[in-house]
Amino acid sequence: MQSRRRFVSQSAAVASAVAFPLVAGAQPKTVKVGVLHPVTGALAYSGQQCRLGALMAIGDINAAAGIESLGGAKLQALLGDAQSQPQAGAAEVEKMNEAGVSAIVGAYASAICLATTQAAAKYGLPHVVDVGVADQIVERGLKNSFRFGCGYKKSTGVAMANLMLLNKAAGSPAKTVMIIHEESLFGVGTAQLLARELPGYGFDVKEVAKHANPTRDFNNIVLRMKSVNPDIVIPANYYNEYALLVRTMQQQKVVPQAIFSVLGGAASSYKFVKEFPDAANGIIDCNHWFNPKDQRAQQLRERVQAKGQFFSYEVFMTYTAMWLLADAIGRAKSMERAAIIDALDKSNFSNHIMPYGPTKFVNGQNEGAQPLMTQVVKNDIKVIIPREYREVDPIFPLKA
Numbered sequence: 001m002q003s004r005r006r007f008v009s010q011s012a013a014v015a016s017a018v019a020f021p022l023v024a025g026a027q028p029k030t031v032k033v034g035v036l037h038p039v040t041g042a043l044a045y046s047g048q049q050c051r052l053g054a055l056m057a058i059g060d061i062n063a064a065a066g067i068e069s070l071g072g073a074k075l076q077a078l079l080g081d082a083q084s085q086p087q088a089g090a091a092e093v094e095k096m097n098e099a100g101v102s103a104i105v106g107a108y109a110s111a112i113c114l115a116t117t118q119a120a121a122k123y124g125l126p127h128v129v130d131v132g133v134a135d136q137i138v139e140r141g142l143k144n145s146f147r148f149g150c151g152y153k154k155s156t157g158v159a160m161a162n163l164m165l166l167n168k169a170a171g172s173p174a175k176t177v178m179i180i181h182e183e184s185l186f187g188v189g190t191a192q193l194l195a196r197e198l199p200g201y202g203f204d205v206k207e208v209a210k211h212a213n214p215t216r217d218f219n220n221i222v223l224r225m226k227s228v229n230p231d232i233v234i235p236a237n238y239y240n241e242y243a244l245l246v247r248t249m250q251q252q253k254v255v256p257q258a259i260f261s262v263l264g265g266a267a268s269s270y271k272f273v274k275e276f277p278d279a280a281n282g283i284i285d286c287n288h289w290f291n292p293k294d295q296r297a298q299q300l301r302e303r304v305q306a307k308g309q310f311f312s313y314e315v316f317m318t319y320t321a322m323w324l325l326a327d328a329i330g331r332a333k334s335m336e337r338a339a340i341i342d343a344l345d346k347s348n349f350s351n352h353i354m355p356y357g358p359t360k361f362v363n364g365q366n367e368g369a370q371p372l373m374t375q376v377v378k379n380d381i382k383v384i385i386p387r388e389y390r391e392v393d394p395i396f397p398l399k400a
Helices: 044-063 086-099 110-121 152-169 185-201 219-228 239-251 270-275 295-306 313-332 337-345
Strands: 016-019 030-037 074-081 103-106 127-129 145-147 176-182 204-211 232-236 258-262 284-287 372-377 380-385
Touching: 030 044, 030 086, 030 313, 044 074, 044 239, 044 295, 044 313, 074 086, 086 103, 086 110, 103 110, 103 313, 110 127, 110 145, 110 185, 127 313, 152 185, 152 258, 152 284, 152 372, 176 185, 176 219, 185 204, 185 232, 204 219, 219 239, 232 239, 239 258, 239 270, 270 380, 295 313, 313 337
Parallel strands: 016 074, 030 074, 030 103, 103 127, 127 145, 176 204, 176 232, 232 258, 258 284
Antiparallel strands: 284 372, 372 380
16 A cells, blocks of 8 residues: 555656557556546546546656555556547547556546446456446446446435435425436436435425536526426536536526535536636535545645646546555556456555545445535535534525
8 A cells, every 4th residue: 555655745746648659668667557538529628637637646656656566667647538438438448458558547427437447348457437426337247347436326325315314404495306417327327316216305306307418508497497496406417517507597597495416517616616606606516525634635636726727526536546546556566457456356445535434345336435515605615414524514405
């Protein structure tokens, strides 16, 4: 396991990153790692944020002496672009396999991860999933696939339980819900879970509305929302559509008792809060989040901001996923794929900035992962649940 000192290294060392083709001989001893994300197309912003996190982690790992058990071997990134399409992601895996990578970290969106993990499995190529939340990714028996963060089943369960508690504490003012979701694996899967389970928590799901991805106009959906008049609106979509939906609600003066998100694309985004503070105000989200009480997280946030970038969940999730892989390579004491898979399978990685217990993979899913509940308060994002990470008390309902 990497030492704490190495983890917090603030060295300015630059990551050894190359796009295809690999520049041979750049380092005398390196471990080639595929960094695969959608950096063009509809998901480009999130993919670029993921790549930023991966390269910052590689820079830190290399600056802190590399992989010690391999004589200080450096990580060398091979960059891939999934172009926001699963097929393109799978094609990049083929290229990375031919280039001889030892493992892959990526590939952000669930549908892309589903394709890239499957493609990597053909070659026994370890694949650490950084963000993709669809549980199908780790429910197919693939021995090469490991997800560090939470899936949408766990996130949805945590979110619903906390929504029930918040509502009960407020005197149960909210009774009806409307769900708006994007059309891919992430949105559809999350919406189906919510629609099936919310009645058991005492909420009447009045309507479930699906939209195309991308969507450039939410006026009709918000007009329908006015007609339905739900107490709570639950969006499940990526950044661009989430931001546009909430802004359209603001323009049409639709103010439910709460906008309550599960893995909301813009709900826990400093970018959204800065650009549209009034629209973002009060939004509650259950999402991937860093440990706000860990100074290393704050230091990383400052470094990301110094680059003129936002400290989005994509950054710190992929940053941490790369450290998880480095820890496994170090324990494997090998660049061989099978040895790295075995080390990942036995991982108890805990030296990181997430609010997780030690890593424990069961069928590729980290049982130690947990989401946090956040709320936008005074132009900032604060943790409200659980209490051990709480920064401010929750505000619910937002509108009486």
